[in-house]
Amino acid sequence: MNNYTPRGFDVLHNPKLNKGTAFTQQERDELGLQGLLPAAITSQQTQISRVLDNLHRKTSDIERYIFLFSLQGRNERLFYRLLIDHIDELMPIIYTPTVGEACQEFAHIFREPRGFYITPNDRGRIRESLNNWPEKDIRMIVITDGQRILGLGDLGANGMGIPIGKLSLYTAGAGIAPEQCLPVMLDVGSNNQQLINDPLYLGLKQPRISGDEYLQLVDEFVTTVQDVFPKAVIQFEDFLTPNAYLLLNTYRNKACCFNDDIQGTAAVVLSGIYTALTLSKQPFKDCRILFLGAGSAATGMADLLVPALCSAGLNEDEARKRLWFIDRHGLVVKDRDYLDPHNLAYAHEHPTMDFLSAIDDIKPNILIGATGVQGTFTETPIRRMAEINSRPIIFALSNPTSHAECTAKQAYEWTDGRAIFASGSPSSAVHYRGQFFKPGQGNNAYIFPGLGLGVITCQARYISDEMFLAAAQALSEQVSHKQLEQGNIYPPLNQLRKVSFKIAMAVAQTAYQQKLTPEACPDNLSARIKELIYDPTY
Ligand code: NAD
Secondary structure, eight states: OOOOOOOTHHHHTOTTTOOGGGOOHHHHHHTTOTTTSOSOOOOHHHHHHHHHHHHHHOSSHHHHHHHHHHHHHHOHHHHHHHHHHTHHHHHHHHSTTHHHHHHHTHHHHOOSOOSEEEOGGGTTOHHHHHHHSSOSOOOEEEEEOSSSOTTSOOOGGGGGHHHHHHHHHHHHHHOOOGGGEEEEEEOOOOSOHHHHHOTTOOSOOSOOOOHHHHHHHHHHHHHHHHHHSTTOEEEEOSOOHHHHHHHHHHHTTTSSEEEIIIIIHHHHHHHHHHHHHHHHTOOGGGOOEEEEOOSHHHHHHHHHHHHHHHHTTOOHHHHHHTEEEEETTEEOBTTOSOOOGGGGGGOBSSOOOOHHHHHHHHOOSEEEEOSSOTTOSOHHHHHHHHHHOSSOEEEEOOSSGGGOSSOHHHHHHHTTTOOEEEESSOOOOEEETTEEEOOEEOOGGGTHHHHHHHHHHHTOSSOOHHHHHHHHHHHHTTOOHHHHHTTOOSOOGGGHHHHHHHHHHHHHHHHHHTTOSSSOOOTTHHHHHHHHOOOOOO
């Protein structure tokens, strides 16, 4: 038994215990802090004002990023209180777009280790390493192998910024306790020579392992986690598209896991579609959807749209026929020379054609851009969408803003203000012919924190499509009339904790109904969820 009670500097240097100048006089006396702190006893809110003042003095977002994560390393509760209260302002620093720059700079801005690293040298002893982790009740794991970090490609071990950032959003956005979160870097090497040549690079300096060697390492990790942390949900993040699909298809019914790039994106977009259709007053089952881009994001959306359309009354074949894709090589159709395996299910018997001809031919009601290429929604196709539809639904989802298929302003101008628009990154408000638009952002952060909280609560064996459908529906139901009037199909980010709670309820209820849980749904489900929610206030 360890009877050690931290005192003095050990308290001030422990981010979980430290309250800095907020320690009361009684605590200062009891914990041996007298003399170690300035005289003033300040509230957490005063501390937040000071932190914000300091944050605003920084001259770049990457400096703000370093400052915020240093705060997390000093005073965890202050970090989370700040993040919860100022989520709109701080999410773009903690997560996209600044986290991309932070990953690129990871080895250069590194201060202290955070998270858990696995390399091929750990084969056969991942259990031993996991036992080194100080926390024993892990509930949420985000793992990446760094091969496709945002739109930035192979960043190797530098990709650790992503699991760290994402888990801080699980805590801020849904209340999953920080000690229950585990960021994991599966460092299997990097094929980015520039990175390997950097003398400060912190990862394994070798080419990536692949094939069976790679899959066996992942498998050892997943099976060991199921044993060591049996209540943990595993989120796969920023894997290269073929690996992302392979891992998801291998583990989706065997482990409690999901891929946010594929399934989280899909749920947030489906929610946007449900909400947009309340404005365009079209029945969901009658919609035709055209995707520009056929990568993991777009096909992930389609893979969830199929069960969603089926639950609206179509059979699977009819549902697939509502969904069309265009990639770099044109319309995805059956007799094309090259088709990615994940596109096969959506390759229809149809002549191939270019983007504009496809709009004329298919007459989509919804156009979704996930190309990663700026400006691919040009004026002519968007005007054509407005000729076909009284309220064309146009989502330009590529991130960051500089990669978006079109801007909100263009979408409104080219459709005479009739577009129902959403983007992947935040868009500025638009004034157009006396109308005021504040378009919404299809941010995955609306879904994954609440989904994680729901799954943790009910202890589902795995995460079903129906649980994602429930999450999408629950999110859509939280958009107010005022937001809809401004063309915003998502709730405000500052409501994220409330939104996540409702999503957690819907997800858990669905898992209970599907009997994916060890126990039946408790009468007090809402109280059960509330009990799990971390409150950083002191
Ligand atoms: P990916 O590289 O797997 O796929 C890109 C696809 O776009 C490929 O099919 C490619 O052939 C196609 N493409 C590229 N240029 C094209 C062009 N000019 N015309 C037609 N097709 C073209 O990438 P991904 O993971 O699917 O991500 C795509 C984009 O989606 C990224 O920019 C990412 O930021 C964005 N995304 C947004 C969200 C969100 O908003 N919630 C979530 C995930 C991904």
